Amino acid sequence: MKLTMPPEIQEKIAKEGIIAVLEIESEQNAVPLARALLEGGITVIELALRTKAAFPSISLIAREVPQMYIGIGTIIEPGQAAMIKKESAALNGAVRFGVSPGINPEIVKEAIAEDLPFAPGIATPSEIEKAISLGCRVVKFFPAEGMGGLNYLKSINAPYNHLGIKYIPLGGLTIDNLASYAQFSPVLAIGGSWIASKDLINSQSWSEITKRAREAKEIWNNNRR
Numbered sequence: 108m109k110l111t112m113p114p115e116i117q118e119k120i121a122k123e124g125i126i127a128v129l130e131i132e133s134e135q136n137a138v139p140l141a142r143a144l145l146e147g148g149i150t151v152i153e154l155a156l157r158t159k160a161a162f163p164s165i166s167l168i169a170r171e172v173p174q175m176y177i178g179i180g181t182i183i184e185p186g187q188a189a190m191i192k193k194e195s196a197a198l199n200g201a202v203r204f205g206v207s208p209g210i211n212p213e214i215v216k217e218a219i220a221e222d223l224p225f226a227p228g229i230a231t232p233s234e235i236e237k238a239i240s241l242g243c244r245v246v247k248f249f250p251a252e253g254m255g256g257l258n259y260l261k262s263i264n265a266p267y268n269h270l271g272i273k274y275i276p277l278g279g280l281t282i283d284n285l286a287s288y289a290q291f292s293p294v295l296a297i298g299g300s301w302i303a304s305k306d307l308i309n310s311q312s313w314s315e316i317t318k319r320a321r322e323a324k325e326i327w328n329n330n331r332r
Contacts, residue, residue, distance in 0.1 A: 111218065112245040116204055117272045117273065119176060120296045124289070124327040127320065128180065128277060128300040129186055129308070130155045136308050137164035141172040144303060147320025150198045153180040153298060155204060156187060162194055169201035178204045182214060182225075192221045206247050208273070210234050215241045225274060230254050230275035232263050235272065245295060246282045252279025257287050264293055289330035299323060 120126065127149050131137055137160070144152065152168075152175060154161060161179075168175050179191050182205045195202035203224065207214055210227035218225035219242070228247040229235050238246050248260055257264075260274060276288055277298030288294050302319045 108242040111215065111220060111227075111241065111243045112204065113224055114197045116224050116296060117245055119203075120151060120275075121273075123149070123176070124275075124296050124331060125149050125302070125320075125323050126153050126178065126275065126296050126298045127302045128153045128155065128298045129303055129304050130157055130300075131160050131164045131308060132158050133309075134160040134163040134167055136165045136311065139311065139313055140170045140303060140308055141168045141175050142315065143316040145174055146322050147302075147317040148324040149302065149320040151176040151178065151296070154273055155179050155180045158217060162190075163192060165202065166198060171196040173320045174202075177202050177257045178206060180208075182207045182208050183209070183211065185213065185217065187212065187224050188217045188225075193219060208247070210237055210241075210243075210246075212241060214238065214245065223250050232266065235263065235267055239270065239272070239302060241265070244271060245275065247298070248274045248276040248279030251276035251288075252284070254278075256284070257291060260294075261291065262310065268293065282319070282326065284331040285326050290326050292330060292332065295326070302310070 158325050166285050185291040205223050206226045215227055226245045226247050228249040273295035275296050280299055281301050288297050303316045
């Protein structure tokens with residue numbers, strides 16, 4: 108069975124550790140935002156497909172900040188994976204992976220058919236098993252803190268640990284709980300929306316975003332084993 112997330116992409120995400128989760132409402136903010144994150148040491152983003160500015164922002168970041176490793180989030184509708192691959196092809200393959208908040212087998216199959224590296228969202232053991240059956244070994248754990256946080260993740264991972272499932276927790280992660288997630292080896296990386304929140308982006312608080320990015324990377328690097 109073909110894995111939905113190739114090893115080389117897993118390795119890149121794991122090496123960086125922090126994925127900045129972004130919702131951009133105006134494409135004019137895309138490039139300065141990406142540069143602010145890059146200055147703080149963050150090179151992987153998950154840009155949510157929840158606004159009209161999403162695709163224009165992807166194009167701008169890909170062209171102006173090519174060092175940024177671009178992932179696309181909130182892939183929940185049929186046809187989105189195909190649109191992403193088309194957009195990526197026009198940008199020399201700039202979109203590296205996609206994620207969704209939940210697990211819809213049809214969306215996963217479409218991502219596989221489009222050859223889009225993909226990590227679906229899970230929150231329960233049954234959803235982990237569904238992901239496994241579809242060839243997923245990297246999954247998004249969402250909403251992480253809402254479901255019970257790291258202790259809950261350790262509990263649901265226990266029966267599947269021998270399979271090497273890797274998790275990207277997102278939802279409620281902050282500078283205060285980042286270290287504990289970093290210390291749990293099945294966590295491939297964490298997704299953080301607090302680093303560049305929608306309010307910070309809209310107010311163009313680039314120095315604050317750089318500061319938060321730098322703090323997050325330092326904590327990850329100091330606690331990763």
